[in-house]
Amino acid sequence: MSKPLSALPHPPGRIPVLGDIRSADRRRPTQHEAELALQLGPVFQRELLGNRLIVVGGAELANQTLDERSWGRALVGPLAQLRELAGAGLFTARSKDPLWAQARRILTPGFSQSAMRVYHDAMASVADDLAAKWDASPVVDVHQDMTAATLEVIGRAGFSCRMGLLGRRDGAAEGTEQFLASLGRVLVWASESTNDVPLVGTVRELLGARRRNADIAACREFVNGIIQERLQAGDHDHTDLLGLMLETEDPETGARLPHHNVADQVLTFLAAGHETTAALMEVALYHLAADPATADRIASTGLDRTPMTYEDVVKSRQIRDYLNECLRLWPPAPGFFRVARTDQDLGGYHIPAGRGVFVLALAAQRDADVWGPDAHEFRADRFTDERITASSRKFFSPWGTGPRSCIGRQFAMHEANLLLTTLLSRFRFRLEHSDELVMRERATLRPEPFTIIATSRKS
Numbered sequence: 001m002s003k004p005l006s007a008l009p010h011p012p013g014r015i016p017v018l019g020d021i022r023s024a025d026r027r028r029p030t031q032h033e034a035e036l037a038l039q040l041g042p043v044f045q046r047e048l049l050g051n052r053l054i055v056v057g058g059a060e061l062a063n064q065t066l067d068e069r070s071w072g073r074a075l076v077g078p079l080a081q082l083r084e085l086a087g088a089g090l091f092t093a094r095s096k097d098p099l100w101a102q103a104r105r106i107l108t109p110g111f112s113q114s115a116m117r118v119y120h121d122a123m124a125s126v127a128d129d130l131a132a133k134w135d136a137s138p139v140v141d142v143h144q145d146m147t148a149a150t151l152e153v154i155g156r157a158g159f160s161c162r163m164g165l166l167g168r169r170d171g172a173a174e175g176t177e178q179f180l181a182s183l184g185r186v187l188v189w190a191s192e193s194t195n196d197v198p199l200v201g202t203v204r205e206l207l208g209a210r211r212r213n214a215d216i217a218a219c220r221e222f223v224n225g226i227i228q229e230r231l232q233a234g235d236h237d238h239t240d241l242l243g244l245m246l247e248t249e250d251p252e253t254g255a256r257l258p259h260h261n262v263a264d265q266v267l268t269f270l271a272a273g274h275e276t277t278a279a280l281m282e283v284a285l286y287h288l289a290a291d292p293a294t295a296d297r298i299a300s301t302g303l304d305r306t307p308m309t310y311e312d313v314v315k316s317r318q319i320r321d322y323l324n325e326c327l328r329l330w331p332p333a334p335g336f337f338r339v340a341r342t343d344q345d346l347g348g349y350h351i352p353a354g355r356g357v358f359v360l361a362l363a364a365q366r367d368a369d370v371w372g373p374d375a376h377e378f379r380a381d382r383f384t385d386e387r388i389t390a391s392s393r394k395f396f397s398p399w400g401t402g403p404r405s406c407i408g409r410q411f412a413m414h415e416a417n418l419l420l421t422t423l424l425s426r427f428r429f430r431l432e433h434s435d436e437l438v439m440r441e442r443a444t445l446r447p448e449p450f451t452i453i454a455t456s457r458k459s
Ligand code: HEM
Pocket: 073, 079, 090, 091, 092, 104, 154, 268, 269, 272, 273, 274, 276, 277, 280, 331, 332, 333, 336, 337, 397, 398, 399, 400, 401, 403, 404, 405, 406, 407, 408, 409, 411, 412
């Protein structure tokens, strides 16, 4: 017989009424939960003022929640907060909202593997601009450059719009820096407010409301500018994501997406796409800079073809394996919410229908029971040595799961693969300081800024 939820293990030091307030960590909530998972086991609870969060950090139980017949996606936590920013964009739309299904049908072809062939040249132009920048100034602020590169990629490949952060600035969108600053503040708020200490959080919320509303308005104004420019140009021939959203009829209903929803989607792609892919690139660059021998080995395996073609990228399995190890150890989306469709037993505890749980990929992807004793270490060849299959006990789900899994997976992998192979083929890099990799959280898990020194392989 399953035990009730109240019997789930919880952090030490619980206080009546307030709950596990002593273990609330507003700034690094998921890293703190991953530490708790090591102490408390594969499923545990955290409670604040009667609000109970159930955290699943063990691989076996996390795998159990992937079964779509028994579990669905839940729109809670930072996701629910981000609805204020991105409305009914794919990421923040409710699964029952007909606009979600319509947008997903219209956009899926735009994110297929074959669509990457269309975006390849735009992505390659960003890789070239980045390499030119590193040639000119070898002391690289990795955070700044990956933010610039990933936003440029979405702008150029997705909306045929230069963002003005890399390469030539003429004809670029205006106000990109302000957009970035506003977006950054909104992401911090979404992450911190859902993990805040009760009451203090409410006060903080009220004090920050005006600033936040202004930031959200600034973000929306920026994307409306991109859409208006396309509409005013009256150009109907674009094969990019924006063209797809403005011109394509839903194959099922025949309807087009309303313009306010197109704005939600553009904002979603700019936010969901750049921050996560930048985090992945930064983790990869950190490990390559910390381990030049591995970087040299990968660079010597046929990365010398310039320019990299679409086929070269698709074939470069070694980089893909390397990126997968980065995604395993530091998933940019550290977890996702699932809701029980019917009563469930999870590790001996009764989860009633309708109850949500937080699947902490950050912990489950490091579960030593399935990943082995070196689960917490970065091992460059891990994914080369063994294939992860659907029947594998190993939990590996950095893209989420089911119908709400990441639509941008192919896009992100093609982009990261292309950027990384271009940089690896042209540069050796080393860390400026031998700093540990420290991660910060703002709905995503992303390295704190660090610097590398890039020198041309030709010199
Ligand atoms: C390394 C890069 C990326 C990672 C690790 C990542 C991860 C994820 C995860 C875990 C989810 C599911 C979240 C949940 O279930 O609550 C998701 C959803 C989503 N991602 Fe990504 N993502 C990445 C890149 C991108 C890119 C480049 C785009 C678009 C250009 C994108 C667009 C989206 C959208 C729109 C959704 C919501 C899909 C839906 O609910 O229909 N992502 N992503």
